[in-house]
Amino acid sequence: MAFKISIFFPITLLLFTVLSVSSISKAELDAQYYAQTCPQMEKIISETVLNASKYDPKVPARILRMFFHDCFIRGCDASILLDSTPTNKAEKDGPPNVSVRSFYVIDDAKAKLEQACPHTVSCADIIAIAARDVVTLSGGPNWDVLKGRKDGRVSKASDTINLPAPTLNVSQLIQSFAKRGLGVKDLVTLSGGHTLGFSHCSSFEARLHNFSLLHEIDPSLDTEFAQDLRKKCPPKPNRDQNAGQFLDSTASVFDNDYYKRLLAGQGVFSSDQSLVGDYRTKWIAEAFAKDQNLFFREFVASMLKLGNVGVSEKGEVRLHCRVVN
Ligand code: HEM
Numbered sequence: 001m002a003f004k005i006s007i008f009f010p011i012t013l014l015l016f017t018v019l020s021v022s023s024i025s026k027a028e029l030d031a032q033y034y035a036q037t038c039p040q041m042e043k044i045i046s047e048t049v050l051n052a053s054k055y056d057p058k059v060p061a062r063i064l065r066m067f068f069h070d071c072f073i074r075g076c077d078a079s080i081l082l083d084s085t086p087t088n089k090a091e092k093d094g095p096p097n098v099s100v101r102s103f104y105v106i107d108d109a110k111a112k113l114e115q116a117c118p119h120t121v122s123c124a125d126i127i128a129i130a131a132r133d134v135v136t137l138s139g140g141p142n143w144d145v146l147k148g149r150k151d152g153r154v155s156k157a158s159d160t161i162n163l164p165a166p167t168l169n170v171s172q173l174i175q176s177f178a179k180r181g182l183g184v185k186d187l188v189t190l191s192g193g194h195t196l197g198f199s200h201c202s203s204f205e206a207r208l209h210n211f212s213l214l215h216e217i218d219p220s221l222d223t224e225f226a227q228d229l230r231k232k233c234p235p236k237p238n239r240d241q242n243a244g245q246f247l248d249s250t251a252s253v254f255d256n257d258y259y260k261r262l263l264a265g266q267g268v269f270s271s272d273q274s275l276v277g278d279y280r281t282k283w284i285a286e287a288f289a290k291d292q293n294l295f296f297r298e299f300v301a302s303m304l305k306l307g308n309v310g311v312s313e314k315g316e317v318r319l320h321c322r323v324v325n
Pocket residue numbers: 058060061062064065068097098164165166167168173190191192193194196197198199200201202203247269271
């Protein structure tokens with residue numbers, strides 16, 4: 001007996017530790033999660049997203065970014081959708097220039113889902129499906145989204161400082177992604193989300209004027225591209241609030257042009273450009289610039305990983321995505 005314990009006790013303890021650590025934070029997501037309870041849910045969401053994107057071509061980029069921000073703060077739990085209350089400033093009202101828009105699209109889908117299958121589909125799953133849909137409808141890959149996320153009850157403006165800033169260098173980006181269990185490959189791949197959309201000048205203007213003691217302009221920027229950005233983003237008082245730059249040269253098409261721009265010194269953020277300034281990440285960006293199908297395959301794999309970040313069995317299915325039940 002004593003012999004048995006001495007052999008098995010440590011193993012049992014180890015197993016128990018491993019199982020309990022993984023069961024604290026992990027819920028098993030499943031492509032068939034709503035197959036019995038709401039089989040038409042994906043169709044309802046996809047139709048809503050497609051219609052909204054026809055009326056407003058900014059919707060796809062905003063929804064893709066929404067998914068990233070949601071998953072990076074408190075895990076993929078729709079914390080980004082909660083409105084502020086008199087006693088709580090919510091994530092979506094966090095520090096300026098991180099705000100995501102087009103929440104109405106998720107609200108529309110949720111309203112239709114509550115009619116079709118009341119109190120069944122979580123807001124976090126709606127974001128995940130909508131993010132897949134905007135990629136596909138923009139010409140990117142299609143994939144099966146895993147479902148079964150629960151909606152969180154906490155959303156704090158102060159949490160947005162945990163989002164990676166566009167000024168981060170590659171080491172800091174790797175660290176930020178590693179905190180969410182995402183690797184170097186996921187960093188380079190998911191940054192390819194910047195194949196869609198637009199940035200305001202404030203997110204990259206530090207590269208354009210008075211960059212450092214030695215350089216007025218960030219030397220990693222292509223010269224002509226830098227001049228173009230300086231024209232679009234003159235120093236503050238003379239600038240249109242909405243001024244900015246598309247993130248690649250085909251900003252409404254999901255393709256591998258983003259990586260080609262990086263290799264040409266035309267990444268908009270320091271964070272983007274840093275990916276081709278370091279041996280750990282450059283080879284991956286080069287491979288994606290050469291082979292769009294490879295980028296698409298890896299993007300699907302990394303989106304599945306992103307969609308698993310911090311997913312928990314705890315939480316609820318909100319009745320309305322802007323308020324806790
Ligand atoms: C790697 C770290 C990342 C940083 C530092 C970063 C930073 C930013 C910034 C500063 C903007 C512009 C905001 C503005 O001025 O309007 C932006 C836009 C955007 N980001 Fe990221 N991002 C990162 C990763 C991602 C990821 C992983 C995705 C999705 C997979 C993503 C998707 C987008 C999209 C689609 C836009 C355009 C939004 C629009 O057009 O409204 N980003 N990002």
